[in-house]
Amino acid sequence: MNEPAPRRGRGRPAVLTRERIVAAAIEILDAEGLDALTMRRLGTRLGVAAMSLYRHLPNRDAVLAAAVDHLFAEAVIDLDAATPWPEALARFADSYRRMLLGHPHAVPLLATHPVDIDLGLELLAGLLDRFEAAGIPRQAALTAIQSVAVYVLGHALAQVGTPPGTRPAAEGDAAAVAFYDQWFEAGLRAMVAGFERELGQGH
Amino acid sequence: MNEPAPRRGRGRPAVLTRERIVAAAIEILDAEGLDALTMRRLGTRLGVAAMSLYRHLPNRDAVLAAAVDHLFAEAVIDLDAATPWPEALARFADSYRRMLLGHPHAVPLLATHPVDIDLGLELLAGLLDRFEAAGIPRQAALTAIQSVAVYVLGHALAQVGTPPGTRPAAEGDAAAVAFYDQWFEAGLRAMVAGFERELGQGH
DNA sequence: CTATTTTGTGTACGACGTAAGCTTACAACG
DNA sequence: CGTTGTAAGCTTACGTCGTACACAAAATAG
Structure with missing residues (x-):
C-alpha cells in the first residue's frame, strides 16, 4: 500500500522519503521527547505540511514503529x-x-x-x-x-x-x-x- | 495541596474521592485500554463532569500515577x-x-x-x-x-x-x-x- | 499540448487536557 | 430563621492533536 513501487519518472518528484521522515522523527525524539513528536512538528522540520507525511506512512503510529526498527538496528x-x-x-x-x-x-x-x-x-x-x-x-x-x-x-x-x-x-x-x-x-x-x-x- | 485537610462538615459534600477516581480509572484501563482513559470518560463513568476531577487530582498524569501505586500494591x-x-x-x-x-x-x-x-x-x-x-x-x-x-x-x-x-x-x-x-x-x-x-x- | 500519475496542500472535524469563573449545597453563626 | 463562608462540582472556552477529504502542482508519456 505505502511506498509500493518507486516506479520512477512519473508524477511529481518526491521531496519526502520514508528514511528522511524516520530520521527527522528520531531527531525530534532525542531533542524534545515523545510528546513533541507530532505530525505537524515533524512536517515543519521537513519543510512540509503535516498531511504530506501521510503519503509515506499511514499514521503516527507507523512513524513510531519505523523509528523503533531503525533504532534497534543501531544495537547490532x-x-x-x-x-x-x-x-x-x-x-x-x-x-x-x-x-x-x-x-x-x-x-x-x-x-x-x-x-x-x-x-x-x-x-x-x-x-x-x-x-x-x-x-x-x-x-x-x-x-x-x-x-x-x-x-x-x-x-x-x-x-x-x-x-x-x-x-x-x-x-x-x-x-x-x-x-x-x-x-x-x-x-x-x-x-x-x-x-x-x-x-x-x-x- | 490536593486533598489537604478533610475538614469535614463545611462546604458542599463530596461525591468524589481520590479512591473512587482511581478505582474507576483502573476499571476503564482494564476494560478499554490506556487511550480510553480520558478525563471526560472518567468523569462520565463517575457521573460527574470532567473538570470536577481536578478538585481531587492535579492532572491526568496524577491519575495515572495514582493508578500505578494502587496496582503495585496488589502485588505484595x-x-x-x-x-x-x-x-x-x-x-x-x-x-x-x-x-x-x-x-x-x-x-x-x-x-x-x-x-x-x-x-x-x-x-x-x-x-x-x-x-x-x-x-x-x-x-x-x-x-x-x-x-x-x-x-x-x-x-x-x-x-x-x-x-x-x-x-x-x-x-x-x-x-x-x-x-x-x-x-x-x-x-x-x-x-x-x-x-x-x-x-x-x-x- | 494534453492526459496521466504521483506528491504535496488547505481546510475542517471531533476529541483531548485543562484554565477561569460560576453555581450549588452544605455547616456555622447570628 | 436568614445570612455567610466554603468546599465541590459545572460550564464554557482555548489551543493542540490526529487525520479524512478534496484539491493543486509537478513531473513524464503520448
Whole structure:
C-alpha cells in the first residue's frame, strides 16, 4: 500500500522519503521527547505540511514503529566467530543498553512497540550462531537472548524513567550513572551465569 | 495541596474521592485500554463532569500515577519468616507477574511511571527482611530484587505488547501462554540461581 | 499540448487536557 | 430563621492533536 513501487519518472518528484521522515522523527525524539513528536512538528522540520507525511506512512503510529526498527538496528554488533556465547550475550546486552541510553526519550517507545519480529531475528542472527556453535538448541538460545533483552530494556526503563532528582543520586549525575552501571552489571552477570550453568558453557 | 485537610462538615459534600477516581480509572484501563482513559470518560463513568476531577487530582498524569501505586500494591505478598530469600524472591516475581498479566493494558503504564520510591520500599520490606536474615547487605539485596523486578516488567511488556496473532502462537491462546510461561520461568530461574551463587544462599 | 500519475496542500472535524469563573449545597453563626 | 463562608462540582472556552477529504502542482508519456 505505502511506498509500493518507486516506479520512477512519473508524477511529481518526491521531496519526502520514508528514511528522511524516520530520521527527522528520531531527531525530534532525542531533542524534545515523545510528546513533541507530532505530525505537524515533524512536517515543519521537513519543510512540509503535516498531511504530506501521510503519503509515506499511514499514521503516527507507523512513524513510531519505523523509528523503533531503525533504532534497534543501531544495537547490532558483529561477533567474531570465536566468541563463546556467554561473552557474546553480554556484549549484545551492552550494545543494546548503549543504544537505549543514547536515546533516552525513545526508551518508552521501544518498551511499548515491539520490534518487528523478523527484523529482530535477522539482527540477532550472529548472536544465535554463537549458541548454535555450542550445540545449544535454538529454542533455548532464544529464551536466553530474549530474557537478557527484556532485562536490559526493563533496566533502561528504570534508569531513564527516574527523574535524576530523585532518591539514589546524592550528587549530580556521575553518582547516579555509577549506581545504574553497577546494578546493570550485577543483574546481567547473574542472569548470564545462571544460563551458563543451565546450558553448559559451550563446546 | 490536593486533598489537604478533610475538614469535614463545611462546604458542599463530596461525591468524589481520590479512591473512587482511581478505582474507576483502573476499571476503564482494564476494560478499554490506556487511550480510553480520558478525563471526560472518567468523569462520565463517575457521573460527574470532567473538570470536577481536578478538585481531587492535579492532572491526568496524577491519575495515572495514582493508578500505578494502587496496582503495585496488589502485588505484595506476605512471607513466612522461615522462607529463604531465593524462594521469597521467586514468589515476589510470580506475584508481580500475576498482577501485571491481570491488568495487561496497565503494563505500559507501570513501565513508564515508576512506582513511588518510598511506597515501593515499604511494600518490599518483607522481602528485604528475608535477605537481611541471611546476612546479605541491603545494597546487594536491593540490586537483586530490582533486577528481578525489572526482568518481570520487561517480560510482561513483551507478552502483552505482542498482539496474540503474531508469531509464536501457532494455536489460540493456550500455546502462547505456555510459551511465555516457560520463557518466564527459565529467565527467572537463571537470574535467581545467578544471584544465589554470588550471594551465598543464606547460611 | 494534453492526459496521466504521483506528491504535496488547505481546510475542517471531533476529541483531548485543562484554565477561569460560576453555581450549588452544605455547616456555622447570628 | 436568614445570612455567610466554603468546599465541590459545572460550564464554557482555548489551543493542540490526529487525520479524512478534496484539491493543486509537478513531473513524464503520448
